[in-house]
Amino acid sequence: MQYEKIVEGIFLNRPNRFISHVLINGKKETVHVKNTGRCRELLIPGVKVILEDCSSNPNRKTKYSLISVWKNDMLINMDSQVPNFVVYNALRENSIDGLTNLTYIKREVSFNNSRFDIYFEDEVKKGFIEVKGVTLENDGISMFPDAPTERGTKHALEMIEAVKQGYRGIIFFLIQMKGPKVFRLNWKMDNKFSEAVRLASEKGVEILAYDSIIDKNSISIGSPIDIELDK
Numbered sequence: 285m286q287y288e289k290i291v292e293g294i295f296l297n298r299p300n301r302f303i304s305h306v307l308i309n310g311k312k313e314t315v316h317v318k319n320t321g322r323c324r325e326l327l328i329p330g331v332k333v334i335l336e337d338c339s340s341n342p343n344r345k346t347k348y349s350l351i352s353v354w355k356n357d358m359l360i361n362m363d364s365q366v367p368n369f370v371v372y373n374a375l376r377e378n379s380i381d382g383l384t385n386l387t388y389i390k391r392e393v394s395f396n397n398s399r400f401d402i403y404f405e406d407e408v409k410k411g412f413i414e415v416k417g418v419t420l421e422n423d424g425i426s427m428f429p430d431a432p433t434e435r436g437t438k439h440a441l442e443m444i445e446a447v448k449q450g451y452r453g454i455i456f457f458l459i460q461m462k463g464p465k466v467f468r469l470n471w472k473m474d475n476k477f478s479e480a481v482r483l484a485s486e487k488g489v490e491i492l493a494y495d496s497i498i499d500k501n502s503i504s505i506g507s508p509i510d511i512e513l514d515k
Contacts, residue, residue, distance in 0.1 A: 285366050285369050285370055285373070285502060285503045285504065286501060286502045287336050287351065287501045287502065288336075288337075288501075289336065289337040290334055290335065290336055290337060290351075290500055290501045291308055291309075291334075291335050291337050291348065292308075292332060292333070292334060292335070292500075293306040293307055293308040293313070293315075293332070293333050293334075293335055293348075294306065294307040294330060294331070294332060294333070295327055295328070295329060295330065295331050295332075295333045295350075295353065296312065296329060297329060298317065298327055301317065301320045301321075302316065302317060302320065303315065303316060303317060303346070304317050304327065304350055306333060306335065306348070306350065308335070308348065313346075313347065313348060314346055315335055315346050315347075315348040315349060315350050316338075316344075316345075316346045316348070316349045316350065317349075317350045318336075318349050318350060318351055318362070318363040318364060318365060319350075319362045319363065319364040319419070320364065321362075321364070321419070321429075321430050321431055322430055322431050323353075323362055323419060323430065325355075325420065325422075325430075326353045326355060326360060326362060326419060327353065331353055331354055331355070332353070332354040333350055333352065333353045333354070334350075334351055334352035334353070334359070334500050334501075335348040335349060335350050335351060336348065336349045336351050349363075350362070351363045352498070352500070355421070358421075358461055358462070358463045359461065359498045359499075359500070360419055360421070360460055360461040360498070361419075361460040361461065361496065361498055361503045362419045362460065363460075363503075364417055366417065366460070366503055367415045367416070367417035367458040367460065368391065368401045368402070368415050370458060370496065370503055370504060370505055371401070371402065371413065371415050371456055371458060371505070372389065372391055372401075372402060373504070373505075374494075374504075374505035375389050375402070375404065376389060379505050380492075380494070380505065381508065382490075383404070383454075385406065385407075386404045386405065386406050387405050387406055387407060388403075388404060388405040389402065389403070389404050389405075390402070390403045390404075391403075393412070395412060395442060395445075395446055395451075396442055396445060396446075397438075397442065398438060398439055398442040400412040400413065400414050400439070400442075400443075400446075401413055401414055401415045402415065409451075409452045410450075410451055410452070411446075411451050411452030411453060411454065412443065412446050412451055412452075412453055412454070413454045413455075413456050414439045414440075414443060414454070414455050414456065415456045415458060416428055416429075416436065416455065416456070416457050416458070417458050417460055418457050418458060418459045418460060418467070418493075419460050419461070420470065421459075421461060421463065421464050424463065424464055424465055424466070425464060425465075425466050425467075425468055426457075426459045426461075426464035426466070426467045426468070426493075426495075426509070427467070427468050427469070427470040427473075428457055428467075428469065428470055429470055429473055429474050429477060430470070430473065431473065431474075432473065432474045432476075432477070433474055433477050434476075436474075436477045436480075437474075437476050437477045437480045439455075440455060440477065440480035440481050440483070440484045440489070441480055441483075441484070443455060443484055443489045444483065444484050444487045444488075444489060447487060447488045447489055448487075452490070453484070453488070453489040453490065454489065454490045454491075454492060455481060455484060455489060455490070455491050455492070456492045456493075456494070457491070457492065457493040457494075457511075458493075458494055458496060458505075459493060459494065459495045459496060459506075459509065460496050460498070460503065461495065461496060461498055462495050462496060462497060462498055462506055463495070464495060464509060465509055465510060466509060466510045466511075466512060467493035467509055467510065467511050467512070468511075468512045468513075469481055469482070469512075469513055469515075471515045478513075478515070481513065482513045482514070485513055491511055491513065492508065492511075493508065493509050493510075493511050494506055494507060494508050494509065495507060495509055
């Protein structure tokens with residue numbers, strides 16, 4: 285995933301989940317935040333942020349979109365639209381272990397009462413992938429979610445049903461940074477979601493976690509990291 289034009293700024297505050305105030309070239313700007321999650325541990329007044337310059341689009345209400353933030357010396361992409369795109373591209377490029385040489389890939393496909401991010405086929409199996417972007421990190425440990433997610437719980441339980449019906453089911457956690465060595469479920473934040481993912485694993489759903497290669501103007505698939513599902 286490549287951003288065409290970026291600028292740097294200083295985060296000031298976040299009046300609501302859709303917009304923030306950022307200091308860009310000495311001027312206070314209202315910018316769009318491409319992540320409706322809380323991100324309270326990231327968006328701290330005074331931190332450096334990266335924004336996409338969208339001023340060439342006459343239909344936009346804001347000139348910029350906040351896409352990444354520095355946490356000490358680690359750059360974290362917080363664009364919630366990116367993970368699906370990154371994983372989809374990685375599948376096309378055969379960059380994910382155990383998911384190479386697919387014969388068909390399609391984004392956004394319905395199953396029962398859910399819409400999974402990716403549907404795929406290989407020579408012997410059909411399957412679904414649900415992608416979750418991870419921006420929460422603490423002491424080298426990445427965690428999901430950073431806020432309660434009923435939708436995420438629903439997806440995990442629907443994935444169990446897909447496996448029962450003969451599909452290959454995968455919940456894919458894309459850590460939107462390079463640095464964490466372990467991925468854990470955030471039981472304290474959302475016990476129901478964490479329980480659903482652990483149950484899914486026990487019922488045959490594959491749980492994958494990959495970090496990302498991050499630059500100021502790009503993000504791509506990285507390497508698999510260790511997963512800990514227990515409470």
